[in-house]
Amino acid sequence: MRVHFTKMHGLGNDFIVLDARDKALPVLSGETIRALSDRTLGIGCDQFIILEPHTEATVRMRIFNADGGEVEACGNAARAIGLLLGETATIATAGGLITTTPQLGGIAVDMGEPRFEWDAIPLAYPMDTAAMPVGWDLLEKPLAVNVGNPHVIFFVEDCNAVPLDALGPQIETDPLFPERINVNVASVVDRKALRLRVWERGVGLTRACGTGACATAVAAMRRGLVEREVIVHLPGGPLTIAWGEDNRITMTGPATESFRGSFELDEYA
Incomplete structure (x- = not known):
């Protein structure tokens, strides 16, 4: 299966982003996420992000650390996804609902309390x-x-x-x-x-x-x-x-899209 990705970063904290809002992905194992996150044999990242549809938010953001473990929140990734969406958006995470807003200084994120x-x-x-x-x-x-x-x-x-x-x-x-x-x-x-x-x-x-x-x-x-x-x-x-x-905490800073590409999922399974 060919999977497309976007590589992004916030101040050098980098992410592989998979967009599964319109087409569901197979369940990715921790081993697959670790392999893709590897900077020598994979694409390389600090966090691995999967975007999914959500009934009460613009998008659901699932966050996995490079070791394959799922975590609740990532502020830099929130700014990156805010940039990707290109407009004020609500993002559902395991740590709660956050809001991103494009600004001249980058992306502002309402991180909650x-x-x-x-x-x-x-x-x-x-x-x-x-x-x-x-x-x-x-x-x-x-x-x-x-x-x-x-x-x-x-x-x-x-x-x-x-x-x-x-x-x-x-x-x-x-x-x-x-x-x-x-x-x-x-x-x-x-x-x-x-x-x-x-x-x-x-x-x-x-x-x-x-x-x-x-x-x-x-x-x-x-x-x-x-x-x-x-x-x-x-x-x-x-x-x-x-x-x-x-x-409530507001974080403001830059986010950057580095490049886009694709990979064969079977090679990392």
């Missing part, structure tokens, strides 16, 4: 998510936020000095996080800017993470470190995050 309750992250047992009494090496007392998917955030003097490639997988798979966790290390530049690096569960170090930028900005605002609108500088570029008085 953050959750801070320990069992909404989720954590393995109750604790204060604003200053968790835990630590790993030099990383300690993080905040936890769920913005459609779960994040833990550490504020440090220099986020670039943290060996996130070593600590990221250790924290991601800690028993404290029964559904694993996305790991963010951030530094405050000033009241209107943050620097951020992210270890994404099931992916590893990425050039950008939209939900990570949202979670980190909200965590910094919760601690009073920054204003209610902030620029988050990731290795792939900046995102603007605002946390409104209505408790």
Whole structure:
């Protein structure tokens, strides 16, 4: 079976997008998604996206990490799909309903409301998510936020000095996080800017993470470190995050279509 795809990215966080709105696809196994996501033997991506019809939204977006596991949300992918749709749209995800709107600065995404309750992250047992009494090496007392998917955030003097490639997988798979966790290390530049690096569960170090930028900005605002609108500088570029008085998060940034192609599904089954 010949399958067409679109390759896209948001600040270097890249996606394979399959459009199954008009023609259903066979069920893709985790093994097939891992093979297609492989950067040497497949097409290569951080996340694998499948678009499907939805009765209450413009489209349903299913999100799979490069390891084949399905996840709830991806902010950069939401911007990419917003670009693909080309107009204001509602997108149904496993993490909830979001809205995308094309703007001069790229695509604005209403990411919904953050959750801070320990069992909404989720954590393995109750604790204060604003200053968790835990630590790993030099990383300690993080905040936890769920913005459609779960994040833990550490504020440090220099986020670039943290060996996130070593600590990221250790924290991601800690028993404290029964559904694993996305790991963010951030530094405050000033009241209107943050620097951020992210270890994404099931992916590893990425050039950008939209939900990570949202979670980190909200965590910094919760601690009073920054204003209610902030620029988050990731290795792939900046995102603007605002946390409104209505408790909803808006993320604005670019998205890019890289190329289109096709593949024989049987070769990756």
